[in-house]
Amino acid sequence: MKNMVRRMGSLLLALLLVISLTACGNTGETNKGETSGNAVTEGAGKEAAGEKPVELTMAFLIFGPVPNDLQKVNDAINEYLLEKVNCTLKMVPINASNYSQQIDLMLTSGEPLDLLADGTITAFFNYTSHASKGQLYPMGDLLEQYGQGITDALGDYVSAAAIDGEVYGVATNRDLAARTSFMCRTSLLEKYNIDPDKIKTYEDLENVFKTIKDNEAGVTPAMAGQTANGTLFDSLGLSFDTNGDQLSDMIGVLLDNQKLEVSDYYESDLCKALAERAYDWYQKGYILQDATTNQSTAEDLVKAGTLFGYFGNSKPGIEKQESALCGEDITEIILSDTLSDTQKVTGFMWSIAAGSEHPDKAMQVLNLMYSDPVFVNLLDHGIEGTHYQMVDAEKGIINYADGVDASTTGYDMGVDFEFGNQMISYIWEGDSPTLWQDLDSFNRSAVVSKAMGFQFDSTSVKTEYAAVTSVIDKYKRSLGQGTVDPNTVLPEFVEMLKKAGIDTVIKEKQVQLDAFAQTNNIQ
Structure with missing residues (x-):
């Protein structure tokens, strides 16, 4: 559990997201040895051995101090x-609080920048805007020539x-799908002899909440999500x-x-039924009563003993992750199929x-970041013997180096999911030895949206969109969050959306989706 605490910030982000696919094509490589794509990059490096080394600048997101x-x-x-590709790398970590603004400045000011973490999580990234403004280099030809490890x-x-x-x-190659789960305190499930495997419907949940x-x-039995919003x-x-x-x-x-x-989801029967259920749960005291003003995370409230459980996205290893964050054993109750869509894949x-x-x-x-375990583990974990030590070399399991822990280590950014191919990274002692195989199976099992790869450009309807x-x-x-009566507020909400122009936005999104489907031969 202690090794999970070190990664609190990054793992919270994985609600991600994040961030899996029936036809994924993911090779599911383990964290031992080098992949075939590394040979492509190494060959390119040998060809350039007689050239003067160049320095590249790489900007990436972190959630704590440098x-x-x-x-x-x-x-x-x-x-x-220098040995592999005859270049050096200037690492530029930027805190999440101002990552988007700093990257925009670097892209427009002429400041040196070669590689950058980007994505579609709008709290941190502006990928679509960067691409549409010509601020990103088209990668197709480069992928074909140098990117075999990535593909x-x-x-x-x-x-x-x-x-x-x-x-x-x-x-990045990580959790590329998600399922919806209810995470809750194991101690209370056991206290009241509640079998989590039998909880499948709203009615089942309500019975537990009542208990x-x-x-x-x-x-409080439940919180609508993992954050106040x-x-x-x-x-x-x-x-x-x-x-x-x-x-x-x-x-x-x-x-x-x-x-x-x-x-329009907000005009659908699904939305109406869920809004009514939220209101009913709120009236019965089943969900957080001060949700609109409470700024605590769900994990903090569980740790404080005032919350039983919460809804959120999950993946393999989620119980250990959330147990570390909550300070007690957590059970995952799976409520949905595993789903994958563009947002989950392209978040990071x-x-x-x-x-x-x-x-x-x-x-x-970049190719090395997806194919070379030595490079990936330097980025993820630092220097062996200084920041970590090998516990089981055959299985790629590590722990902190002697005399070092989470509070004293000099290198532990907790953004393993951000550096290329997480599945060739070492596994921390205490995590499942089969974590990456489990994650690969999870990705492959997902129901993949037919709109996978679709990116909506709202430029032509920007006024209505805003x-x-x-x-x-x-x-x-x-x-x-159930704090207002949907019988009166939901119709008002739908009417205001129509006045704002949601039908115009939806029509444009449908036009673009149809064009996307035609271009990609999607039926």
Whole structure:
């Protein structure tokens, strides 16, 4: 458990997302040895052995302070890269709080930048905007020449973020799908002899909530999401009663991810039923009563003993992750199929800046990030013997080096999922030895949206889009957390959305989705 605490910030982000696919094409490589794609990059490096080394600048997102030993690890990485591809790398970690603004500045100011973490999680990234403004280098030809390790790792999903047929960013190989689950305190399940495997329906959940409400004074049965802004629309709306696709923003969705028909979720029967259920749960005290003002995370409330459980996205290993965050044993109750869509895959990606003077060399380094375990583990874990030690070399299991722990290590950024191919990274002692195999199976088992790879460009309806977003910000949280009566507020919400122009946005999204389907021969 202690090794999971070190990764709290990054793992919270994995609600991600994040971030799996029946036809994934993911090779599921283990964390031992080198993949075939590494030979492509190494060959390119040998061809350039007589050339003067170049320095590349790589910007990436972190959630905490810059590690004290960043330069020491950067020096070790450069020693390795000089041998492999005849270049050095300047690592530029940027905190999540201002990552988007800093990257925009670097892309427009002419400041040196070659590789950058980008994506479609709008809290941190502006991938679509960067690509449309010509700020990202088209990667298609470079992938063909130098990116075999990337295509081996991602398979068909190497082009999940393509715009107008061109790839400007490649997803990191991590959890590329998600399922909806209810995470709850194991101790209370056992206390009341509740069998989690028998909880399949809303009625089953309500019976559990009633038991907790009636018998545990001061404990709220459920929270709508993992954060204060979370709503039942986000956590359950398109995954519990249907396998849908939010199409990134829920402003025009697929109620069925196997049918390319864009609908207004907020006008649907699904939304009405869920809003009514949220209100009923709120009236009965089943969900958080101060959700609209409480800023605590669900994990913090569980740790404080005032919350039984919460809804959220999950993946293999989620119980250990959430147990560490909550400070007690947590049980996952799976409520949906495993689903994958564009947003889950493209949440975290890597791009090459259009202004890079060495895009070919940038691609060679990026290829190593997906195919070379030595490079990946330097990025993820630092230097063996200094920051970590091998516990089981055959299985690739590590722990902190002697005399070092989570609070004293000089290098532990907790963003393993961000650096290329997580599945060739070492596994921390205490995690399942089969974690990466389990994650690969999880990705492969997903129901993949037919709109996988679709990116909506709202430019032509930007006025309506902004107005619709404003209306959603006003109504969604209160309706989705059950604090207002949907019989009166939901019709008002729908009417305001129509006045703002949601039908115009949905029509444009349908036009673009139809064109996407035709271009990609999707029936």
